[in-house]
Amino acid sequence: MLELTTPERAVNQGRALSRPSTRKPSATAGRELGGSIECMGASMSFGRGVEIYGEGEPAEYFYKVLSGAVRTRKVLIDGRRQVGGFYLPGDVFGLEAGENHAFTAEAITACKVLVIKHSAIVARAKLDHAVAFELWLLSSNEVRRLQAHLLLLIKNAPERVAAFLLGLAERASPGDSIELPMSRQDIAEHLGLTVETVSRTISYLQSVGAIELSSVRRIVLQDRSALKRFDP
Amino acid sequence: MLELTTPERAVNQGRALSRPSTRKPSATAGRELGGSIECMGASMSFGRGVEIYGEGEPAEYFYKVLSGAVRTRKVLIDGRRQVGGFYLPGDVFGLEAGENHAFTAEAITACKVLVIKHSAIVARAKLDHAVAFELWLLSSNEVRRLQAHLLLLIKNAPERVAAFLLGLAERASPGDSIELPMSRQDIAEHLGLTVETVSRTISYLQSVGAIELSSVRRIVLQDRSALKRFDP
DNA sequence: CGTGATCTTGAGGGAATTCAATGTCGGTGG
DNA sequence: CCACCGACATTGAATTCCCTCAAGATCACG
Numbered sequence: 001m002l003e004l005t006t007p008e009r010a011v012n013q014g015r016a017l018s019r020p021s022t023r024k025p026s027a028t029a030g031r032e033l034g035g036s037i038e039c040m041g042a043s044m045s046f047g048r049g050v051e052i053y054g055e056g057e058p059a060e061y062f063y064k065v066l067s068g069a070v071r072t073r074k075v076l077i078d079g080r081r082q083v084g085g086f087y088l089p090g091d092v093f094g095l096e097a098g099e100n101h102a103f104t105a106e107a108i109t110a111c112k113v114l115v116i117k118h119s120a121i122v123a124r125a126k127l128d129h130a131v132a133f134e135l136w137l138l139s140s141n142e143v144r145r146l147q148a149h150l151l152l153l154i155k156n157a158p159e160r161v162a163a164f165l166l167g168l169a170e171r172a173s174p175g176d177s178i179e180l181p182m183s184r185q186d187i188a189e190h191l192g193l194t195v196e197t198v199s200r201t202i203s204y205l206q207s208v209g210a211i212e213l214s215s216v217r218r219i220v221l222q223d224r225s226a227l228k229r230f231d232p
Numbered sequence: 233m234l235e236l237t238t239p240e241r242a243v244n245q246g247r248a249l250s251r252p253s254t255r256k257p258s259a260t261a262g263r264e265l266g267g268s269i270e271c272m273g274a275s276m277s278f279g280r281g282v283e284i285y286g287e288g289e290p291a292e293y294f295y296k297v298l299s300g301a302v303r304t305r306k307v308l309i310d311g312r313r314q315v316g317g318f319y320l321p322g323d324v325f326g327l328e329a330g331e332n333h334a335f336t337a338e339a340i341t342a343c344k345v346l347v348i349k350h351s352a353i354v355a356r357a358k359l360d361h362a363v364a365f366e367l368w369l370l371s372s373n374e375v376r377r378l379q380a381h382l383l384l385l386i387k388n389a390p391e392r393v394a395a396f397l398l399g400l401a402e403r404a405s406p407g408d409s410i411e412l413p414m415s416r417q418d419i420a421e422h423l424g425l426t427v428e429t430v431s432r433t434i435s436y437l438q439s440v441g442a443i444e445l446s447s448v449r450r451i452v453l454q455d456r457s458a459l460k461r462f463d464p
Numbered sequence: 465c466g467t468g469a470t471c472t473t474g475a476g477g478g479a480a481t482t483c484a485a486t487g488t489c490g491g492t493g494g
Numbered sequence: 495c496c497a498c499c500g501a502c503a504t505t506g507a508a509t510t511c512c513c514t515c516a517a518g519a520t521c522a523c524g
Contacts, residue, residue: 074383078464082386084379097365097372102379125364132357132364133329139371140329146378147316147334151306153385154314154424157512184471192386194513199472216471216521232310389480416503429480431504448489448503 040124041116046107053094055104061115062138063087063094068111069181072103073189083190085145086182088172095139109181153192155232160191161201162230165211169221176221177214272356273348278339285326287336293347294370295319295326300343301413304335305421315422317377318414320404327371340413385424387464392423393433394462397443401453408453409446 043066046052052063055074063070065087072084072093084103087093093105097118107113125132148167152160164187169178180187188198202219205211210226211219221227275298278284284295287306295302297319304316304325316335319325325337329350339345357364384392396419401410412419420430434451437443442458443451453459 074379076383076464080386080464082383084382095372096375097369099376102376122361122365126361129354129358129364132361132367133354135364136367136371137329139368139375140327142375143328143371143378144331144334146375146382147306149382150316150378150385151308151314153382154312183469195471196473196514197512200512203472232308232312415501426481427503428482428505432480435504 040120041114043112044115045112046110048107048110050107052105052107052113053101055102056100059094059096059099059101060118061094062092062118062121063105064092064114064116065089066112066114068113069108070105070111070113071108071182071186071190072105074103081189082192083186085149086168086186086190088181091171092138093142095142097139108186157191157193157197157201158204159230159232160193161187161198161205162210162227164191165205165219165221166224166227166231176224178219178221180217180219272352273346275344276347277344278342280339280342282339284337284339284345285333287334288332291326291328291331291333292350293326294324294350294353295337296324296346296348297321298344298346300345301340302337302343302345303340303414303418303422304337306335313421314424315418317381318400318418318422320413323403324370327374329371340418389423389425389429389433390436391462391464392425393419393430393437394442394459396423397437397451397453398456398459398463408456410451410453412449412451 041062046068052070053059053061067089070087070091070093072087073081074084075081085093086108094101096102121131121135125135152163155163165178168180169176172178182190184195184198184202188195191198193201202211202213205227206213208226210221210223210230212222213219273294273296278300284302285291285293299321302319302323302325304319305313306316307313317325318340326333328334353363353367357367384395387395397410400412401408404410414422416427416430416434420427423430425433434443434445437459438445440458442453442455444454445451
């Protein structure tokens with residue numbers, strides 16, 4: 001099983017292997033992409049903070065998170081930042097067809113990602129119609145995720161944070177305890193708030209008994225219904 | 233050429249023909265859907281304010297605007313509203329695969345819409361791979377549109393309105409004069425602002441000479457570069 | 465155990481909202 | 495034809511929520 005890994009020292013060097021086109025993506029690990037697509041692409045590892053692809057680069061690959069966590073973000077010229085989404089194991093990102101990526105993708109934690117060339121999928125889609133359908137379904141899921149995120153951004157701070165925590169718990173953890181792979185800053189940029197407001201809001205949710213912090217990055221959802229009360 | 237039209241009296245009756253499944257969508261008018269998909273589906277007419285599909289209904293059709301304008305919106309239980317997007321002639325909406333619609337679609341003005349069953353497209357995609365690709369491309373465009381919209385919602389009021397006007401001008405009109413099919417309320421709900429703020433901001437943009445109002449619903453972009461200065 | 469990054473908390477200010485009133489436009493009927 | 499009506503739009507004043515700036519606390523790491 002061929003596995004491409006970025007050397008440790010790449011961690012703080014910005015871009016690392018974001019254009020795997022120079023490698024032959026021979027068939028390997030990949031379990032399934034969405035459902036019926038399997039056994040295509042290469043597994044790659046990225047260190048914490050390393051860029052997976054950059055804004056403006058041609059979108060030639062899909063990426064499926066195998067382990068760790070990834071964020072997509074865009075930085076405006078005046079420095080404001082927006083995190084488009086967080087991707088956890090099982091999630092697929094980089095779905096934008098044609099053209100170039102509008103966002104940059106970065107590893108939040110060390111992570112493994114299955115990388116699949118668009119053209120490989122399209123070629124397979126011609127043989128297997130289920131693959132073509134899968135492709136549509138994946139983009140479609142991303143549309144839904146973005147639609148839901150739009151709704152978040154019209155709410156107030158407690159509602160945004162509560163919805164974020166509930167969403168994360170639903171995706172990432174079986175129980176009521178969630179490990180946050182991302183920083184407060186990341187959360188803030190995702191929710192369209194400042195770090196201070198996120199921090200204050202988390203404190204507030206704690207003060208009303210909705211959540212409990214066993215550590216800074218580990219949150220226990222003490223009272224889900226209280227949280228849901230914020231989420232109309 | 234078969235053409236299904238909603239009777240005038242349907243205008244203020246809420247839902248009207250939102251589930252065209254009872255009609256045989258025989259091949260008709262449709263020019264092209266995206267590029268290569270053509271001659272499928274039925275052309276339908278909707279009166280101003282009429283619902284095209286409702287939130288929660290199964291997503292079984294694509295819709296391509298032939299004339300007029302459409303908005304998608306979602307109403308939260310507490311009454312807050314979010315307009316997901318405005319769709320003008322040539323635009324495709326209702327791309328969410330599987331599942332149900334998360335948003336409601338309504339005709340802003342009287343409009344004609346080409347309605348195409350998902351299954352019809354999927355069937356064609358099996359014969360023509362270009363159609364499958366087209367399908368992906370359409371969802372992908374929607375992803376891009378939503379990504380861009382996310383960025384809007386972290387900006388301040390003048391930036392949001394300026395970006396909105398520039399975007400609309402780019403899509404809808406060859407010159408510098410744009411006709412707004414939607415109300416200030418619609419714009420506000422799209423931009424995550426209140427009507428009052430939108431109104432104030434338009435007045436402000438007018439006061440600095442960026443735009444001119446020949447009527448309430450017709451805006452002339454006097455100084456595009458001034459507008460773009462708001463759009464980082 | 466220090467050092468820097470990350471997180472929390474506080475105080476003050478500003479942008480958008482809320483509430484309220486006035487102004488404008490298009491349509492309808494006298 | 496024009497006056498009236500209701501829907502839509504604009505403007506004003508007060509308030510609220512979040513941001514900004516600043517300081518202190520906590521955590522991870524060498």
